[in-house]
Amino acid sequence: MRLAGKVVVVTGAGSGLGQALALELLKRGARVAVVDLREEGLRETQAKAGGLAGGLSLHPLDITDRPKVQALPEAVEKAHGQVDGLINNAGIIQPFKRLLDLEEAVLERVMRVNFFGTLYMTRAFLPRLLGRPEAHLVNVASMGAFVPVPGQAVYGASKAAVKLLTEALWAELQGTPVRVTLALPGAMRTGIAEHSGVEAPRAEGGVPVLEPEEAARILLDAVERDAFRVLLGKDARAMDLLYRLSPLYATRLIQRRMAHLLARG
Template sequence: MDLMGKVVVVTGGGNGIGQQIVLALLNKNAIVAAADINLDGLNDTQTKAGSLGTRLSLHQTDISSRESVQKLCNEVTHKHQHVDVIINNAGVIHPFVPVSDLDDAVINKVINVNLFGAINMTKVFLPVLLSRPVAHIVNISSMGGLFAFPKQTIYGASKAAVKLLSEGLYAELKQTNVGVTVVFPGAVKTNITKNCDSHPVALDKFERFHPGMSPQITAQRIVTAIEKNTFRLHIGADSRLLSLVYRLAPNFAINLLAKVMRMAMDG
């Protein structure tokens, strides 16, 4: 897909990977609708877009709400006439604790944002995408959706569901004009961990153990995947390596990852 002049909706466009995706798309001469629940973050994206911001619209949206997503769709189609691509990037994690220690409200938030956010966006925007000559859906899963990360179990479950959602959509839409990309980023240097209300010492240890890839590089690879109509995209050596080990020896991979996580959090 040539992104010049295409209308792209990016959720989580106010920070981290989402913000960098917005900027990368603008540099490809796309028209971008950035959606985020955080209006300050959206305004920061507008500032960073600079002169390219004339092709950027901002939309405060709660993707866990079908009504809010429908409002987003109405706003974007009214302003830009159509939509060619949706990028379901917005996501949250939870504190680095076992499932037994997680509040139900936290569990519900993770599932509602990570899974139902992607479902809501797909259900609302798919009829619009099907009306276009060429269109695309991008779902951001995680390497945590490929294999179990101890103390991020609910997050992993939500991202595993996004993986299966994407694979099902790929099969259902294979004979249509809508392509599908599912992305499995490894560790990325963003503020997602800062927003999970976890223990700051534990987070500091984890991030020093595995600092992650830059969000700029991550965003560029996602944009390239849209252009090339790539179905599965692993970003980072950690995602590729752990995926391979898990396929070859799943029990070994889970035990190894549990040991590595203990070293990261306790070392």
Template sequence: MKVAGKVIVVTGAGGGIGREIVLSLLSKGASVAAVDINEAALEETVHQAGGKGRVLSTHIVNLVHRESVEALPEKIIASHGTVDGIINNAGIIQPFVGIKDIDYDKIKLVMDINFYGTLYMTKTFLPYLLERPVGHITNISSMGGFLPVPGQSIYGASKAAVKLMTEGLHSELQGTNVKVTVVFPGGVGTDIMKNSGVGGTTTADTNGQDMSQLLTPKAAAAIIVKGIETDQYRVLAGKDSKIMDKLYRLNPKRAAGLITKKMTELLKGKL
């Protein structure tokens, strides 16, 4: 789906990849409904976009609350007249601890935001998208959604759920006007760790890489928007995601071992 002239909803629009997606879409002539739980972060996105106008609206929504998500389409339509696509980018990570040590409240929060938030958005907006001449749903999974990362098993499980749900949705919507894309970012230099309230300076999306080697949020956003415009089924954002995708298909145990070694070194402070 070409984004020029389309109205697209972006969650997690207050920073990182989400903010850069907003800016990329606007630069290509799309109108954007920017969604985030953080009002100040959304205001900064508006500032970087050059001010709030007809083509950019902001919506403060907690994606955990299904009723709030279900009220969103009509608010966006009131601002923009319609909606043509959604990009479910919002997500959080977990503390870097094993399943034995993570508490159930944190497990529930990670699953609620990463999986259920994506599900609520998808299910809520799908009827509206089916009424459009063309529509698009893009869900952001993670390299951690197909490759296990020690200390991020619940995060990975939530992103694996997003992966399979999105792939299933793609199959269900064959023959309709709505296209579906699932995205697997590798290491991206974002503030997901800080914004998730788990402390530290290295994001889950880094998977143990040196920050200088990471894909920038702007570069990741460009890859994602290109994937939307070319109706790609799967988008692997970053060389690491592409390499590990191939390796995991060939030898899952070896791929998991490499990530385990890298994360062990990272957490011991050797990187």
């Protein structure tokens, strides 16, 4: 789907990849409804948009609040007259702890934000998207959706659920105007740890880090060619190949690189 002239909703748009996506969409001639839990983040996105900010509408919202999510499509249509795309980008990580060391509230919050937030947004907007001549749905999962990371078991499970949901939607929506893209980012320079209330330790051995602006360009290029999925970052591409060749070797490699983080706990 060509993005010029389209209206796209982006969640988690107050920082990181979501903010970069909103700004890149504006540059490509789209109008954007930006959604984030933090209104101050949305104001920052608006300020960074500069002269293009007229194409933005700001929607402070908790995506786990189903009634408010269900009311959002009408608010977006009131602001822009239509909605042609949805990018479910908002997400959080868990503390780097073993499963049994996590509090129940943490487990539930990760699943609510990453999976149910994505599910609520998709169900709220899909009827509108189906009514457009062409439309696009993007769900941002994670490299952790296909390769297990010790200390991020619940985060990975939540993103694996998003991955399979997205692939199933791609199949279900064949023959409709809605195209679907699955995004699988690796390490990226974002504020996800800070906004998740989690300390962000570094893995041993060094990991290539993708800048969110570059990730946004790659992802939106994929949308414009209606790609089924897109891997964001050298690490995501390398681990995707390695996991296909040997899931056990790939799992052991990640375990060795991350083991010191769990040993600290």
